[in-house]
Amino acid sequence: MTLTGTRSTATAGPELVRPPTLPAPRQAPAPPNGSGLRKEDLHGSLRDPVLDTMNFLNEITHRYPEAISFAPGRPYDGFFDTEQIFTYLRRYLDHLETSGASPAEVRSALFQYGPTSGQIRELIAESLRRDEDIDVPPESIVVTVGAQEAMVLAVRALIPGPEDVLLVASPCYVGITGAARLLDVVTIAVEEAEDGFRCADLEAAILAEKARGRRPRAFYVTPDHSNPSGNTMPLGTRRELLDVADRHDILILEDSPYRMVSPGQQLPTLKSLDRTGRVVHLGSFSKTLFPGARIGFAVADQLVTDRTGATGLLADELSKIKSMVTVNTSPVSQAVVAGMLLAAGGRTSQLNTKTAAYYGDAMRVTLTELATCFPEDERAALGVRWNEPTGGFFLTVTVPFRADNAALVRSAEEFGVIWTPMSYFYPQGGGDRTLRLSVSYLTHGQIAEGVARLAHFIRSQGHS
Ligand SMILES: Cc1ncc(COP(=O)(O)O)c(C=O)c1O
Structure with a gap:
């Protein structure tokens, strides 16, 4: 990294990889401030939390890159060529x-x-x-x-x-x-x-x-x-x-x-x-x-x-x-x-025999790890439960505390695991004590580690 003067390629800025023939971009002019645009004058949807939910999740994911994220509903990258x-x-x-x-x-x-x-x-x-x-x-x-x-x-x-x-x-x-x-x-x-x-x-x-x-x-x-x-x-x-x-x-x-x-x-x-x-x-x-x-x-x-x-x-x-x-x-x-x-x-089904098996295994691994981390008697005492989907990318976990943005930040920061508050998906309120886990994007090893971290987090929250 001596040539770039940075500690790693990850910290090298775009100016270091720009082809030398391209002129450096001009400094962006300051945005005009005379128009005085006010958010209240824009469409009401832009003040609706529903349009912000995904931004918040993205921000958390960027802020805590080391955390294992059960948030994105994305397909597993390993299948793309x-x-x-x-x-x-x-x-x-x-x-x-x-x-x-x-x-x-x-x-x-x-x-x-x-x-x-x-x-x-x-x-x-x-x-x-x-x-x-x-x-x-x-x-x-x-x-x-x-x-x-x-x-x-x-x-x-x-x-x-x-x-x-x-x-x-x-x-x-x-x-x-x-x-x-x-x-x-x-x-x-x-x-x-x-x-x-x-x-x-x-x-x-x-x-x-x-x-x-x-x-x-x-x-x-x-x-x-x-x-x-x-x-x-x-x-x-x-x-x-x-x-x-x-x-x-x-x-x-x-x-x-x-x-x-x-x-x-x-x-x-x-x-x-x-x-x-x-x-x-x-x-x-x-x-x-x-x-x-x-x-x-x-x-x-x-x-x-x-x-x-x-x-x-x-x-x-x-x-x-x-x-x-x-x-x-x-x-x-x-x-x-x-x-x-x-x-x-x-x-389309022909193209998905492998993927369906992979996601099915990912769901099974998640359910098995949850059952291992929360033995049945402790589960009831803690007030933790989850559903057992037969497919798809998602499952719901019910927890004994408010699974809101503040809990999510603590989970990411202190326990290194990210999930989605289920309340995001209730148009008229609800789901305050449930969270969504997405199992599609992670490797099975990451799932095992992520569920263990989640279990630590849930235990540390207790009832609230
Ligand atoms: C239920 C549901 N419908 C639609 C979509 C998005 O589909 P598309 O990428 O084709 O817009 C998603 C993606 O997460 C979804 O979960």
Whole structure:
């Protein structure tokens, strides 16, 4: 490090690695202060804690880099191979050529703006048919920038006015509550019991909203290995939920990105059980293929009729909104994802046999370590318990103290372990004494050490 004058490469600043031919950047001018922007004059969502939760977690993770973090819901890095991106891109280009595309068409397919609804819809429809028993025409699919964009499009289209509400299973993924907040859409939380969601609670919430003169329009839920709780909805509840939706004329937004990264046979999706067009299925390749591609999709095969009686698909309406949000999803990203699907014979599941086994083992290791660190009699005395998800990335631990930001800072600083306060995921409050552990991003060795540290932390907190 004598050349750089720093103690290690890690402490070397960017100026040391900048190519010598590039001029040093000019000092950034001080921001103009005459405009006098006040936060109160910006959109209200920017003062909503829901938009800050992830920032706080990132900050903690950066502040305590030595801590073992059970916070990120990211796939394990060990499965990614940079060279594969080129192989998959080539695979898709070969597919276009063998399907009769001219060199100019192949070039456009990568370089140009693409169709707003996406250019790999046939392949996605095929993978849904093979893997998920979801049989829909490609025209009912909109390829999106992650499931996140699909949420924005669906919420914007389906919840039109201030008297309309979006019901959400609670706790729920912050992406949906954040999207609703950005769009000034009212969300009503339907709280899950400890063992999962109950249809009676949804029905009660629908009736209560109707009694207040509001129109419940849709219900958002993650039926499989939910983020954050880890719970999975039993088959009977799925059927019951579809009945409730029918009876009360609401749509269901099904967001289930953890199915194929979970071991064993999965229960049928709500969409595959749906006989009356109640389900809009929101898809994501972030956990199954790779999140950097930012490829997701919405399956919206519902018919929409206008005042003249003309009909079209809900997908077409979502596509109109998308044309004003992201115009189209990156064709390069779509091409890589398409190459992956083609290489796996059109099945996302084929690409996930190893990953599902790995994450299944990670969950098992976590549960075993928790059981070892907290023997049964001590567990009850301490008031510590956890659920036992059969897949996915997350589990919930109940603790005998407030699992808030202050506790998290102490856990990171003094015990070297980071987790997510479950209260982040309750849109209308709750979850104060529970925390979320994500098991996906760590090695099994890190999990064992992390759980031991967590156990020390929990014991040190006692009841408070
Ligand atoms: C339930 C759920 N939905 C959607 C997403 C995000 O999907 P995407 O990366 O496709 O936007 C996540 C990511 O953590 C998630 O947990």
